[in-house]
Amino acid sequence: MPKRTVAARCAIAIATLAAAVTLQPTPAQATAKYGCPYPWVCFMKGPYKSSSAKVVAKYQDVTNYYQKVTPAASGSDWLYNSRNDDRVQLVLEEETNAPFCVRPNSTETWSIKDPSHxxxxxxxxxxxx
Incomplete structure (x- = not known):
């Protein structure tokens, strides 16, 4: 049996390690919940906190102003904030009170008015x- 050089053994070890590392899921893939990938804020349609609910709109940009939501988001049933450190301020249509806040990694639902911003x-x- 031929002797392998130290360099050849190292090359095999590095190739094996690289293959093992690339097969591991990224943390974002591993922590997706309700079909909403990190780092998105997802508007959901369907049963509350159910894997059968569908993502109908999603946002990820941090801003210092309110964005008007799309019609799909406006007709949604609930929201999931998949972000680890960022909160969401949500305004409901025709709401005169202050917006309500959704903490990181949490959900919120509404029943009467649709989200607008x-x-x-x-x-x-x-x-x-």
């Missing part, structure tokens, strides 16, 4: 009311 902020805590 969204703002993703880098703060994680929601102010107490």
């Amino acid at each position: 969204i703002m993703i902020q880098t703060q994680s805590a929601c102010k107490s009311s």
Whole structure:
């Protein structure tokens, strides 16, 4: 049996390690919940907190202003914030009160009015009311 050189053994070890590393799922893939991938804020249509609900709109840009949501988001049933550190401020249609806050990695539902505007902020805590 021929002797392998140290360099050849190292090359085989590195190739094996590289193959093993590339087969591992990324944290974002491993933590997707309700079909909503990290780092998105997803508007969902269907049963609350159910894997059968569908993502109908999603947002990921952090802004210092409110974005008007799309018609699909406006007709959604609930929201999932998959972000780890960022909160979401959500305004409902014709709402005269302050927007409500959705903490990181949490959900929110509504029943009477549809969402009209969204703002993703880098703060994680929601102010107490």
